[in-house]
Amino acid sequence: MQFKDYYEVLGVKPDATDAAIKSAYRRLARKFHPDVSKVEGAEEKFKGANEAYEALKDPAKRKAYDQLRARGYRPGEEFNPPPNFSDGQGFSGQGGESEGFSDFFESLFGNAGGARGRRPAGPRRGQDVRARVQIDLVTAYQGGKQRLTLRDQGGSERALEVKIPAGILSGQQIRLAGQGSPGAQGGPAGDLLLEVELLPDSRFELEGRNVLLQLPITPWEAALGASVAVPTLAGNVDLKIPAGSNSGRKLRLKGRGLPGSPAGDQLVTLVIHAPVPSTDAQRKVYEDMAREFDFDPRQPVA
Structure with missing residues (x-):
């Protein structure tokens, strides 16, 4: 896995105040929220900002992370936590939900009492599923409903009726809450993210x-x-x-x-x-x- 500079992700300096870190996180969350942002890669940037803020908002986690960062690791550099480092620096046992965060985060901030990198044993949200829906230009203009069939990894199929908002463009996403992969241990299902593709029109x-x-x-x-x-x-x-x-x-x-x-x-x-x-x-x-x-x-x- 690769080392992550959480200060760089949020666009703040390492000596930034808690208020500055919170303000930077809110700005990025508004900019890249996948429900509203049209920026390419917005969802990954949104997740990155969440992870960085989770690491830096807690004083204990931030202190432990700063001690590791002071060793000279650079963003993108191959990283393996030093042996027994978490035991002495307070990385493990910090508690908190790391579901959906990177392996780097989990290797540092594993759940309390758990092995490094192990996800919490309780309910976990299912993964988001991505698919593509093709619509004609008239449907993009006036909106409407469209049926599509999805096939899961096991080969089973299910039919969904998707509401198409008027004015949608190619590349934009439609999010169907709870229509992704099932959760584990009673956790909620993930979402279905449909990327819109407009079909060519013979006239327009x-x-x-x-x-x-x-x-x-x-x-x-x-x-x-x-x-x-x-x-x-x-x-x-x-x-x-x-x-x-x-x-x-x-x-x-x-x-x-x-x-x-x-x-x-x-x-x-x-x-x-x-x-x-x-x-x-x-x-x-x-x-x-x-x-x-x-x-x-x-x-x-x-």
């Missing part, structure tokens, strides 16, 4: 909470202006195309993206499609246009 793309759409229009709609029906995640809406529009022009539908604070918009990119003439009359229309318009799109604009 996402850019943050903004929804992107390419809208085909005719040359006369672009030249003369028009009002056309545009698909959104909530259904069709009318969009006014300004006269004189070109391909690539972007129009914004405010608030038509994914819900949030603030909600995203829908950005519509115009793409002019010219029909291919199939009759003499249609070809004549193009010939008349070529004579009537003194226009060369390849020439620089004056």
Whole structure:
């Protein structure tokens, strides 16, 4: 196992006051709480802050840890507690719940009367289980319920109905309390952490909470202006195309993206499609246009 510098984890100096340590822990706990944080690796950072605070908040544990740290161990360095060190320094027998903490913590602060590194014999919370749930873009927009089947390590399956909050993004997690691994000795079950993956959509793309759409229009709609029906995640809406529009022009539908604070918009990119003439009359229309318009799109604009 590796040595951990709990002061470095909390971002405080070794001579920090108890109040400073408590304040640093609260700041990190708010920042990385897995129920609210979107930071990558937030859950591990949250657990690390909990473990560091557990080691430093108690004066006896902190004194014993400081004595060990003074021996010059560095963070990440391979660590094995010196023989009989805990007996003389007061590491064992400190009491307290170490469930979910690292082997390093347990090797130092094992439960009272227990062997080094041994977990408490009483009730223990089950482990969290991670899985992935795939949803389409419409479900991400409006929220809803989705059924999924989970298979445990023993091969048995169970079905769950998951509530999808409106506005959820790829990579975010849904926590189902008590749906993880069973606890031991009557302890509570762990949680189920579902990572959301948004499936590709044939019409829309996402850019943050903004929804992107390419809208085909005719040359006369672009030249003369028009009002056309545009698909959104909530259904069709009318969009006014300004006269004189070109391909690539972007129009914004405010608030038509994914819900949030603030909600995203829908950005519509115009793409002019010219029909291919199939009759003499249609070809004549193009010939008349070529004579009537003194226009060369390849020439620089004056």
